[in-house]
Amino acid sequence: MNRLKHAITGITGSGILAGLAFVLAGSLHAAPAFAADPIRIGDINSYKRLPAHTIPYKMGVELAIEEINAEGGVLGRPLELVSRDDAGKPGEAVKIAEELISKDRVALISGTLFSHIGLALTSFAGEKKVLYVAAEPLADALVWANGNRYTFRLRPSTYMQASMLAREAAKNPAKRWATIAPNYAYGKDAVAAFKKVLTAIRPDVEFVAEQWPGLFKIDAGAEVQALAAAEPEAIYNVTFGGDLAKFVREGKLRGLFEDRLVVGLLTGEPEYLDPLKGEAPEGWLVTGYPWYDIDTPEHAAFLAAYQGKYDDYPRIGSIVGYNTMLTVAALITRAGSTDTEAMVDALEGLSFDAPTGPITFRALDHQSTMGAYVGWTTLEDGRGKMVDWTYMDGADHFPPDDEVRAMRPSS
Amino acid sequence: MNDLGFYLVQALTGLSSASALFLVASGLSIIFGVTRVVNFAHGSFYMLGAYIAYTFVERLGGALGFWAAVLLAGVAVGAIGVVVELLILRRVYQAPELFQLVATFGVILVIQDLALLTWGAEDLFGPAAPGLEGTVNILGTRLPEYDLALIALSLVVLGALTLLFHRTRWGTLVRAATEDREMVGALGVNQSWLFTGTFFLGSMLAGLGGAAQLPKGGADLLMDFNILAAVFVVVVVGGMGSIPGAFLAAVLISELGAFGILVIPQSTLVLMFVVMAVVLIFRPWGLLGRPEAPGQHGQVGPPEPPLRPPGPRLRAAGLLLLAVLLALPAFADDFTLVLAVEIAIMALFAASLHFAMGPGGMVSFGHAAFFGGGAYAAALLVKYAGSPMEVALLFAPAMAGVLALLFGWFCVRLTGVYLAMLTLAFAQVGWSIVFQWGEVTGGDDGILGIWPSEWASNRLAFYYLSMLASAGGILALQYVLHSPFGYAMRACRDSVVRSASIGIDVRRQQWFAFAFSGALAGLAGGLFVFSKGSVFPDEMSIPRSFDALIMVLLGGVKTVLGPLAGAVTFTWLQDEIGRLEYWRFVLGALIIAIVVAFPQGIAGFLRARLGPWFGVREMEA
């Protein structure tokens, strides 16, 4: 109970009763905005639906804001985060976005993890002419089929990450592939992109089985058996979170991974690899975030600051959150104001250096060139790690420009 | 690979997945059978079982420690169930039927945040069961030893429950109470202790289920909702209150799942709901269930007073409210208008559900099918036919009405909780079609860019449009309630035999009433799309159905103004509390407090206090 009380105290400045009083009074006074006060950033994320991912995200965001403000803020004004939970519902996210814009007077909206929530905000941003910097949602449609002038994305998309893996996987002689992916848009996109890139390089491969467990409802034993029955030489895994844990345990027990190449999208991210502890899979080709081994000075500084502030190590969410705020600071600096049109113009083609390397927001489709780390999993001291990894620049993993142009709506 | 071995192992794998499902479902079935509480928090008990067992396993260690931890977790969760029963549910047994489920919904929210605080955000990977880490070789295919242990566990529990119910006095009482509650009262049994004991047993089974599946997965914060729908399906397919039925259904659904994915790998989302729909159509009380006693539904507690036209003061109050809404843009900020639009849409949605479940006596757990159906109808028409908003807003209720006609034709053949569960099954089938059929519906990437026509695109115009449509819809529901059609629907709820013997075709009357309710839910859905600019399968999902259910029950199912009070309270509270970090805890606690304070719902409470002044007549003593 103490921890809970503490948490609520942290927000309202007093105990639970005051919290309720705040609730009752909240609607009566909308906070006024003054010209000289902080630049407010509207942050929306699924803090309760998937906290394992979104809490590190927010920690990264807060670290960046602290550092930016310590150096005098942006345009002489400090950044201030107004953070809201979208409850994992797109309709709720749109309502909160309206509230952040009209009540909290934020300069722009950033954040979000789930693709469908990102897409809802994409639609909202396009209609209401609000700048939306999507941090983590992976759906390709966000900047392509449903892209618009006001929406930008930082994290490498499903297509980009699948493409990175497929190019590495193509080097393996395996011809018979099976896939397993959660039964929703992200899973389908991830499988489609992987197939497209892999078969383009290796016309000789065939896909012999596809399994589609419900998201977070995997019946792992049965799925593992179904994959084994197809006798593939290689397996492409898109499951993550609890599904991944169950899949790995059943797969190991039932010998599914023996003498087979396994490729895992996002499997190397600490959020998903670390909970597996000593049972983390070995020898999988994965995308992830080997924070422990990245020895660029920029990343070392980030790591030191992060561990200093939190007494914890960063996850992929942390670095994405950190980079998101770097993006926000850079774009406002370049725009010279918080006028939406000026900010949009500034963000198109914006380049800056992040702990993960240089990032450019492409004017063509508003996707950043932030890349991903691709490598092999191994066990070390009872925990999963990535070894032999390389940082793949996102810029190398786009479809041709005219293809992208054709996908984006003309208006 | 040996084919026979493969199929055998697949069958055993299915049986082992059935195990946790059976444990949790049997608990829910027992609780429902005796107390008639539809316990939404049962999934939370399952989740707590997993977390508590995880903690115990870490402390105790060893093979003995593992099994001791599983048992202790079961007992601990049983105790938590007792606390919930004693502190909350006991106070609201006399409330209108299903009202208790609002309280259990509050419990879900509270437990979610407490679990997050206690065990942290990261998934906990379950430890392997000591001594059972390996596999056995069955005709060349490997099967984890723990799968066999799970199968054994479920058989032991089935046997133990059978003994308990047939060989002990307490068990006999539980069975008697499941079959006929009146009789237990007549036997002079201390009913409250029977209820408490039932809650202990039911919760313990849920906790045990959560604990026992640790080596198959672990503990995470999404477990509660992830198992809830499956458990309800098992209980309903098996027949509510029947333990052997729950076992049979768990096995049936797990085996169909295990083999279904071999044939249609995409079937994972929808299969169990199709099974439930088929079973309910052919066996309306589940595989091994019994018909419910007639007249048990919507009739608990004091009878409803006759409908009266609103008195002059109430009319004046209504006009005043309309005047305030009309003038609101003059003094409210932009976001207040956005929130008012959302509340109005939700009020219409809740009112449409109330029409069916209150005066209509047809409880729907799947009303989001029509809300989402309307939303998708509008969005698809705009997307593919380039239709203007005005046409789409008419198309939404029309198509939702057609959908409700289709589903309703099957649903009105059932009554009570079975009817409710069949609506849920259809809603889930609808949801999975929308979710899966990405080429047309965009799947879970939804349909984007559905915005109002030019004239209605500014906040003010859209505010007036949605107020007009929502208020119009709510008034239409009121008007119909007082019309011969509405009276005939209420007649069918009050007495089926009387209605049939004055020439009312009961099913047809209910069928059309259900469709009318669905059509207005569709209107709400249509408005919703244009207010958000996009639509996703979420709008057809179970949580969306629950929203409406909570609003209606919170407001008071036996009052005409209940859905309005519920929609205003729930939507506004959610928005205000949403700013807090632990908003789920606060919202859950508030819901529980409201439930305990106003067992007749908010509007029921207000009517008792303010009704006389407004000329609302209460029942004669």
Next chain:
Amino acid sequence: MTPLLEVRGLSRAFGGVQAVDDVGFTLDRGRLLALIGPNGAGKTTCFNIINGQLAPDRGSIRFAGREIVGLAPHRIWRLGVGRTFQITATYPSMTVCENVQMALLSHHRRLYSFRGRAAAQYRDEALDLLARVDMAEQEDRACSVLAYGDLKRVELAVALANAPSLLLMDEPTAGMSPRERLELMRLTAAIVSERDIAVLFTEHDMDVVFRHADHILVLDRGKLIAGGAPEAVRSDPRVRAVYLGSEADAGA
């Protein structure tokens, strides 16, 4: 002339129990026919079959010359068969008057009408019917708060709403005081003669039966064992043996 109601060879079993076994009789307008027998003799089953709630295993029921086996209750009602129940079935959430109006709305085929307030339609007709059963004064009370005897009279008014030619009354006086019983049956008899309708009723109270029935049928374990005018039935030794012997002595 064809009888109003003609029942032939009616049979229905539940599990292994033959609840109604080859029952047959006729009933003409203007007559009160009583169906009696000990508990479980099959009276209510017989009623439920005639009114369409239950399907018979075998047999034929002709109403005004038309076969009605297989018709749903609401269709049989439209042909002119009214019904009251052993345990009263009224609408507790409606007023007395609305209960009768509901039947009138159905009679006038207004069930699917969205027009107008139901409570304002056919009100005068309903009040007339209530006046006939002496319930007009309580027309605005909720049915859920009425005394049992009053409910029975409301049911009678409801059953008369579609001007039926046959009334099925299952234990019309159960739960009433002896004085109320005789009053209700006197009222029923008066209605029968003034409207020239037929009544088929079951009854436990032998006083009521022998005083008001024109004709009596005795049912035992599903079979008709006797039938005729009250005097004939009263003296029938078989009836005395299976039925009156036990019940009459107990002072029913």
